[in-house]
Amino acid sequence: MSELTPTQVAALIDHTLLKPDATESDIRKLCAEAREYGFASVCINPSWVPLAAKLLNGAKSKVCTVIGFPLGATSTIAKVCESEEAIADGAKELDMVINVGLLKSGNSAGVEHDIRAICEAAHKSGVLSKVIIETCLLTQEEKILASQLAKAAGADFVKTSTGFSTGGATAADVKLMRDTVGPSIGVKASGGIRTLSDLRAMVAAGATRIGASAGVKIVEEARSGSPGTSSAPASTSASPKNSY
Amino acid sequence: MSELTPTQVAALIDHTLLKPDATESDIRKLCAEAREYGFASVCINPSWVPLAAKLLNGAKSKVCTVIGFPLGATSTIAKVCESEEAIADGAKELDMVINVGLLKSGNSAGVEHDIRAICEAAHKSGVLSKVIIETCLLTQEEKILASQLAKAAGADFVKTSTGFSTGGATAADVKLMRDTVGPSIGVKASGGIRTLSDLRAMVAAGATRIGASAGVKIVEEARSGSPGTSSAPASTSASPKNSY
Numbered sequence: 001m002s003e004l005t006p007t008q009v010a011a012l013i014d015h016t017l018l019k020p021d022a023t024e025s026d027i028r029k030l031c032a033e034a035r036e037y038g039f040a041s042v043c044i045n046p047s048w049v050p051l052a053a054k055l056l057n058g059a060k061s062k063v064c065t066v067i068g069f070p071l072g073a074t075s076t077i078a079k080v081c082e083s084e085e086a087i088a089d090g091a092k093e094l095d096m097v098i099n100v101g102l103l104k105s106g107n108s109a110g111v112e113h114d115i116r117a118i119c120e121a122a123h124k125s126g127v128l129s130k131v132i133i134e135t136c137l138l139t140q141e142e143k144i145l146a147s148q149l150a151k152a153a154g155a156d157f158v159k160t161s162t163g164f165s166t167g168g169a170t171a172a173d174v175k176l177m178r179d180t181v182g183p184s185i186g187v188k189a190s191g192g193i194r195t196l197s198d199l200r201a202m203v204a205a206g207a208t209r210i211g212a213s214a215g216v217k218i219v220e221e222a223r224s225g226s227p228g229t230s231s232a233p234a235s236t237s238a239s240p241k242n243s244y
Numbered sequence: 245m246s247e248l249t250p251t252q253v254a255a256l257i258d259h260t261l262l263k264p265d266a267t268e269s270d271i272r273k274l275c276a277e278a279r280e281y282g283f284a285s286v287c288i289n290p291s292w293v294p295l296a297a298k299l300l301n302g303a304k305s306k307v308c309t310v311i312g313f314p315l316g317a318t319s320t321i322a323k324v325c326e327s328e329e330a331i332a333d334g335a336k337e338l339d340m341v342i343n344v345g346l347l348k349s350g351n352s353a354g355v356e357h358d359i360r361a362i363c364e365a366a367h368k369s370g371v372l373s374k375v376i377i378e379t380c381l382l383t384q385e386e387k388i389l390a391s392q393l394a395k396a397a398g399a400d401f402v403k404t405s406t407g408f409s410t411g412g413a414t415a416a417d418v419k420l421m422r423d424t425v426g427p428s429i430g431v432k433a434s435g436g437i438r439t440l441s442d443l444r445a446m447v448a449a450g451a452t453r454i455g456a457s458a459g460v461k462i463v464e465e466a467r468s469g470s471p472g473t474s475s476a477p478a479s480t481s482a483s484p485k486n487s488y
Binding site for chain 1: 320
């Protein structure tokens with residue numbers, strides 16, 4: 001992965017701030033950094049989308065927001081409504097959380113229907129959909145099933161984690177998801193990715209997008225040529241709580 | 245508080261299961277316990293409201309659900325839509341989370357507008373509104389302001405915590421909220437309340453509703469006459485993570 005330039009690293013990153021107590025000034029700073037570094041997007045909560053869309057008007061960085069976040073356990077209609085409002089407010093990418101409880105109840109059709117409804121709301125407006133499967137709560141079989149359902153329902157990406165549960169991205173999970181969905185859609189690794197070394201491990205495992213709150217630090221590492229030290233070993237889950 | 249009978253204790257409790265990986269069988273068990281013990285409500289995520297409404301048809305226990313939960317950072321329109329769908333599905337009580345980020349940005353009008361929109365959606369259908377201020381993220385001044393805004397916006401209850409952030413209910417916060425809102429509306433203590441002793445401390449401080457996942461154990465304590473040991477000292481915040 002040594003061929004990734006700092007610009008290419010930045011273009012992989014959704015520059016993320018999802019803490020409930022983030023303020024307007026935090027969001028303004030995040031958007032300014034996105035413009036400066038050329039991140040793929042800012043990933044923020046829905047109530048900040050109008051402000052971020054205004055601040056990023058004309059910028060390369062998109063506005064990404066989250067749907068049914070972080071529990072994924074609301075009604076499908078509520079997720080669709082939240083999606084439509086976010087799109088009207090200027091969001092170009094939606095990261096939605098699957099209904100984990102339905103999955104664990106054996107209701108695959110319900111999970112797929114829920115995902116499809118949000119993907120359709122996104123696609124009819126030319127907006128990208130990413131589907132968070134929350135790997136830390138799932139068995140290996142459930143990770144595979146959730147990835148298959150997301151792909152079948154029209155997801156543009158499958159994504160590992162919310163960053164608000166018991167664990168974040170692992171290279172092993174990214175590889176499993178990539179092997180499951182094949183090359184035609186994206187895989188986003190998120191949760192606990194704090195260094196350039198972490199990012200490289202995720203990309204090597206098959207990730208095509210990275211969610212991180214440490215994007216500035218990671219790009220600065222790439223600029224300085226320092227590889228950093230991995231904080232998210234491939235075999236164990238990073239603990240992203242309060243870091244994302 | 246020794247005068248509280250087991251029946252009275254049960255009638256104070258919102259029997260709560262909000263974990264994203266709760267299954268249909270977990271929800272069925274929760275509802276059966278609510279019928280058996282006479283809890284005030286079951287407090288569940290929105291996607292389970294139709295099932296719980298069916299299971300509790302004709303029961304004393306209501307269906308309570310959560311709105312904008314647990315971050316409170318979605319759009320007002322999304323919260324209203326989620327509320328209306330939950331009400332259509334059979335919810336009789338809505339526990340909504342305030343927009344903490346707006347509060348911390350000094351936008352009190354925005355916070356009040358957000359709360360009022362959900363309270364109005366609830367009240368036009370005869371549904372109760374509880375407003376979660378997430379005390380663990382707030383300063384003393386912010387706790388007072390949030391409680392005032394909730395009352396001004398028409399809340400039926402102010403509620404301490406989601407149980408998904410950095411801390412839960414404290415007797416000191418319950419007292420502060422009760423002193424702020426006066427006697428005309430309710431105060432719900434939630435997060436880290438695990439014993440009869442915890443419940444009594446919250447009621448003594450002014451709470452009129454208790455959110456707990458340990459309701460069965462608490463009522464059994466009341467039945468056996470054992471006061472239990474407090475797990476939530478008044479001066480420090482309990483850590484409710486993953487317990488609620």
